[in-house]
Amino acid sequence: MGHDVLVAGFVNVETQVRVEAFPIPYEKSRFVFHGVADNLSGVALNVSAALKRLGHSVALATLIGDDLAGGIVESELRRMELVSEPGFRKDPAVATARTVVLSAANGADSMFTDLKHHQEYTWPDELVRSLVRGAPLVHATNINWGLQFARAGREAGCVVATDVHAISSLDDPYNSRFLQVADIVFFSAEKLAVSLDDFVEELFRRYPARLVVVGLGAEGAFVRERGGLPIRLPATPLRPIVSATGCGDAMAAAFLSCHLRGFPPEESLRRAQLFAGWKIGELGGSRGHLTRARLDEIADQRP
Numbered sequence: 181m182g183h184d185v186l187v188a189g190f191v192n193v194e195t196q197v198r199v200e201a202f203p204i205p206y207e208k209s210r211f212v213f214h215g216v217a218d219n220l221s222g223v224a225l226n227v228s229a230a231l232k233r234l235g236h237s238v239a240l241a242t243l244i245g246d247d248l249a250g251g252i253v254e255s256e257l258r259r260m261e262l263v264s265e266p267g268f269r270k271d272p273a274v275a276t277a278r279t280v281v282l283s284a285a286n287g288a289d290s291m292f293t294d295l296k297h298h299q300e301y302t303w304p305d306e307l308v309r310s311l312v313r314g315a316p317l318v319h320a321t322n323i324n325w326g327l328q329f330a331r332a333g334r335e336a337g338c339v340v341a342t343d344v345h346a347i348s349s350l351d352d353p354y355n356s357r358f359l360q361v362a363d364i365v366f367f368s369a370e371k372l373a374v375s376l377d378d379f380v381e382e383l384f385r386r387y388p389a390r391l392v393v394v395g396l397g398a399e400g401a402f403v404r405e406r407g408g409l410p411i412r413l414p415a416t417p418l419r420p421i422v423s424a425t426g427c428g429d430a431m432a433a434a435f436l437s438c439h440l441r442g443f444p445p446e447e448s449l450r451r452a453q454l455f456a457g458w459k460i461g462e463l464g465g466s467r468g469h470l471t472r473a474r475l476d477e478i479a480d481q482r483p
Contacts (some may be wrong), residue, residue: 183264184440185231186312186338188241189224190298191257192277193249196423196463201284220256221279221465223321223343228262230433230455233301233469237439241267241311241329243301249276267311274301283418287460288423289476299324305320308332317341317440319432322358334361343432350382359387364439366432368395369402380404391445393435393452395428403435403449411446416453418478419461426465431456434475451479 185353198215228240240262244250253276257263275296282290301324309330312318318333319341320326326342333340341364345354348371358363365383369376380392384406394402400414434455438448455475470478 183239183315184236185317185436186239186241186267186315186329186333187224187228187231187319187321188311188326189222189227190277190295190471191222191225191240191242191244191253191325192221192279193252194219194221194279194281194425194465196283196425198283199282199284201286202282202290204282217463218252219464219466220253221281221426222277223429225257225262226429226465227319227321227436228315228432229260229466230430230459230469231437232262233471234434234437234455234475235472236437236445238262239264239267239311239315241269241308242302243269243274243298243303243325243421245269245275245296246270246272247276249278266307269303271301274298280424281423281425281465283423283425283463287424289423289425290434291425295323301325303328303482305332309336310357312336312338317436319343319436320358320362322355327357327361330358330361339363341366341432341436345428350373350379356387359383359389362387362389364391364393364436366393366395366435368428370397376402377410380410391439393432393449395431401431401449401453403445405445408445411449413449413453414445416457416482417460418454418457421445422461422463424460424462425463426467427456427460429465430459430469437472451475454478454482 279293317339342358342362343366346462390406404410431452434452459468
């Protein structure tokens with residue numbers, strides 16, 4: 181279908197609310213002037229917007245309802261030129277996903293996501309197969325129906341990437357389905373109860389992944405190639421922290437971009453950290469992305 185990457189996952193309307201700090205003391209009413217903002221978000225959009233900004237041709241497979249939020253999503257996706265028929269699916273039987281994010285001044289976030297009907301939804305199999313056909317890389321988010329795209333991508337011989345987020349166990353029956361078909365795995369280390377090195381070693385032993393990329397929050401990020409040594413790189417914030425929401429998605433998108441361009445894993449991660457380090461200075465999960473030219477310029481200027 182002529183695109184570099186197919187991204188499959190939900191898109192939602194995201195309401196960002198600025199708070200002073202956590203925990204939030206109870207008050208019946210607060211005035212937060214210029215502290216409430218609405219954007220589109222969701223992993224699929226965050227990754228798609230970043231990849232498009234980095235110069236890639238992106239097909240977004242997503243689902244919305246025929247409701248008020250769905251109208252906002254459709255309008256904004258068309259403005260962003262991220263509506264690619266027939267991957268853009270509007271179904272009156274579902275409601276559009278919504279998210280509210282509370283963001284503190286230190287970058288800490290608390291997110292409330294309502295997936296509506298997405299976890300029970302099934303895409304037509306032939307449509308899924310037609311969408312993955314010809315895509316060198318399929319990035320399937322770990323919503324239930326994302327598994328349809330991950331499996332179809334693997335059957336079609338595509339490189340399959342997925343993000344299982346804050347996974348805590350390789351025995352997790354939900355995320356293990358995605359691990360069984362993914363070539364590139366992203367996740368966050370925040371909930372691991374064992375050492376990261378041991379966890380990744382076991383992941384390689386049990387699943388087919390050839391690359392594992394792990395977000396370590398303020399401590400940076402980790403990458404390991406199958407048969408290679410683990411590599412850790414520090415976080416590289418390039419702007420004052422505004423919100424961490426979407427930074428993991430930005431890092432994943434930039435890593436995939438650099439991987440598609442032929443960079444080795446360590447350099448892909450270094451550039452991905454710079455990309456996320458710029459994004460952290462802007463509110464909104466799908467906003468604040470560098471262009472490829474600007475990312476390359478910054479990367480070439482730094483040791």
